[in-house]
Amino acid sequence: MKLHDLKPTPGSRRDRKRVGRGPGGTDKTAGRGHKGQKSRSGAGKGSFFEGGRSRLIARLPKRGFNNVGTTYEVVKLSQLQDIEETTFDRETLEAYRLVRRKNRPVKLLASGEISRAVTVHVDAASAAAVKAIEAAGGQVVLPAAQPEQDQTEQGEAKAE
Template sequence: MKLSDLKPTPGSRKDRKRVGRGPGGTDKTSGRGHKGQKSRSGAGKGHFFEGGRSSLLSRLPKRGFSHEGIEYALVNLRDLERFEAGSTVQFEDFIISGLVRNGNRPIKLLAAGEVTGAYTLHVDAASQSAIAKIEAAGGKVILPEEE
């Protein structure tokens, strides 16, 4: 048996209805009837149309607020073992090493884990405890406002 020999069971597949293609019930008006809004091309009232009254969404009370915060790419201290001790780690190094996948997000350093080497890290944000651990190991965290 070859792939080219495979065919569906007779009667299991049905041809699609071709409307507007000559006599046979769905020819001239293609099953839309005569005139009216719903017979026109591209016309219709939409899913949420409620007969002309205000839609449900606009009648409901609006409450609260939407907070669009910054979404950081997170890096933990335990992940820094990939780099040589005493090295300077830039934004590109995080991407090359695979610690950060999305290069569009700023990097934030978190304090999970322990750090053994003295690193100089260029990150966009860092937690206070992460900065304290890096400095205790003899390293330095450089944030954008310090550059």
């Protein structure tokens, strides 16, 4: 037997149905019946369609508080330990591919250990991570948050 002698078992392969190509069983309506929504192209209503009335999820009462929160790009102490740099900011972390998404803030977590002094500029850090870096002789620089008092004074000044 040679490669060009191979053939599928008789009856195991069928030609595809060529619909809408003239008389022969699947012409005119192409196997979709007559008229109606399901006979049209792009037909289908989705799994939550309930015949035109309001969906169940829209009818149920909404309760509680949905805190969306902030999604951070996470950097671990063990990742910083392996890099020879002494100062880490967002650009450095992106260069070493520790931070991928540019639209998310960076948070430092205390997973692993660090044994050398480094300076880290991040948007947020866990208390344990700050403590570990300071114990190694380094520092964590967080963005300065404006006190509420300053904001109320600015609002009053604009009102005048």
